[in-house]
Amino acid sequence: MNLASEIQTLFPKLPIRENKPLADCTTFQLGGPCPLLIDNPSADQLPALVQKLNEQEMPFLVIGQGSNLVISDRGLDCAVIRFCSDKPKIEAHENRVTVSGDTLLDDLALFTIENEIGDLTYCSGIPGTVGGGIAGNAGAFGRQMGDHLTSAEILGLDGTVRSATPADLEFAYRHSKLKETGEIVLSATFELPMVGKKEMQAERERILEFRKEHHPDWHATPCAGSVFRNIEATSAAERRQAAGHFLEDAGAKAMTVGGAKIFEKHANIIIGGVGCTAQNVWDLSEQMIRAVQKKFDLELVREVRFLGKFS
Ligand SMILES: Cc1cc2nc3c(=O)[nH]c(=O)nc-3n(C[C@H](O)[C@H](O)[C@H](O)COP(=O)(O)OP(=O)(O)OC[C@H]3O[C@@H](n4cnc5c(N)ncnc54)[C@H](O)[C@@H]3O)c2cc1C
Missing domain, CATH: 3.90.78.10 (UDP-N-acetylenolpyruvoylglucosamine reductase, C-terminal domain)
Structure with a gap:
């Protein structure tokens, strides 16, 4: 049985494609094929998936929405796991919010505004996932993902899961340690400053208008x-x-x-x-x-x- 079939046996419903061009996986719509594209597994499936790839000595890379990537026309020599979902997975309690790494940043921004959880409005309109955003410490208007993160659930390259503090992730301007290690954000918890809903809604509209005008x-x-x-x-x-x-x-x-x-x-x-x-x-x-x-x-x-x- 080849690796694709083995993974398919483990997760029968997971879309797995061999030699699929990656252009559809990036906002630049560029990129040649990779040997194995594993599309949209859940956070729960990722540890077993990573362990299986390790067992077969298949190198891999996790991407989100591909909004910060240019992939070579010749493609990649590794498996690609696309961890990106248009179904937000968010739990909130008072001003704390826990979100899956594959949730889109803009979905999270909208959720926190509509449910008056707290202010993550600067993420409005930033493409990409929460996981990709944390890895690159995405931000805008002087604020960034590391600012209000309290903890993240990280999947190591050996398939084990651990909790990390912001200090562990070594955030800097558009940088975190994850960019070097390639470890994966399964989920993240933020504690957000309280701001009134109307104020956040107005700010979101202003930001979306600004982005429309300048990007x-x-x-x-x-x-x-x-x-x-x-x-x-x-x-x-x-x-x-x-x-x-x-x-x-x-x-x-x-x-x-x-x-x-x-x-x-x-x-x-x-x-x-x-x-x-x-x-x-x-x-x-x-x-x-x-x-x-x-x-x-x-x-x-x-x-x-x-x-x-x-x-
Ligand atoms: C029109 C436009 C406007 C943009 N505006 C901004 C902006 O205002 N501010 C800003 O900061 N960026 C901006 N970006 C860049 C981009 O949106 C961000 O960098 C975003 O955070 C990338 O997320 P992604 O899910 O698309 O990551 P990808 O592009 O898929 O991946 C980027 C990196 O993150 C890693 N990664 C992806 N998912 C995970 C995960 N779950 N765990 C660990 N690592 C992971 C990948 O391995 C890769 O190294 C913009 C992009 C576009 C196209």
Whole structure:
């Protein structure tokens, strides 16, 4: 029996596909095939799944909504577990909320507002899952996922589950330890500051309007959000500066490579046009780095994760 059949025997209803292109699993709609795509297992199924993959020495990667990824046109040499669900799994008590890692961030934001649990409004409109958001410490408007997290249930690469504190996860700007270890967020608990429902609703509307005005709608325009991290402050007196500002000044908005081009309203976002390949996106990002290096002597660091081989 091959590995796909073995996993299917363990979990008869789980969608498992062999050599499936990953383009459908990312908001950039790019990516070649992987040997095994395991689609949308529940948090309960993940430990046994990981143990089975280990037993068969099959390397694996867990992704969420694929909204921060560019996957190589040549695909990946590992199994991919897509842990992303459009059915929110959320439990709340007073201002505490526990949520499954595969829940969409925007679903969580909406839930906490509608049920007046507390303020997670800044997550409104951020694509991706809670798990992906915690791994990358996603955020907006000066706030990020690590701020109000009290604990997370983490699945280690050996298939064992443990509880982690925010200190264990070593949050930093768009970073957590999970980005290095590849361990998996099964669920997370947040304790949220109390804010009135009307105030949160108005803030959500303002944020969604802002996003509509300044970001591409990824449902219609392939992209993965900001390509580069903002520039770290070089002294205590300075604040982190927008990478988009330097890119705009370096002339990035006029750059294209094949089907990849820069979003007209935001110089730090690459969008995919007709015939765009992952290699085009990589090459354009290299051009952007060179332009900012030449004009400002600054080294841009990618925020979007490029996976697989690029030439
Ligand atoms: C239009 C647009 C706007 C965006 N705006 C913002 C913004 O305002 N702020 C912001 O921070 N980001 C933004 N992003 C980027 C993206 O939405 C976030 O990085 C998001 O948190 C990624 O979540 P995901 O589930 O899509 O993760 P993926 O892209 O699927 O994966 C990203 C990383 O997280 C890991 N990962 C995924 N799930 C888990 C899990 N359960 N446990 C552990 N690791 C996991 C993956 O292995 C990978 O390394 C934007 C993207 C787009 C397309």
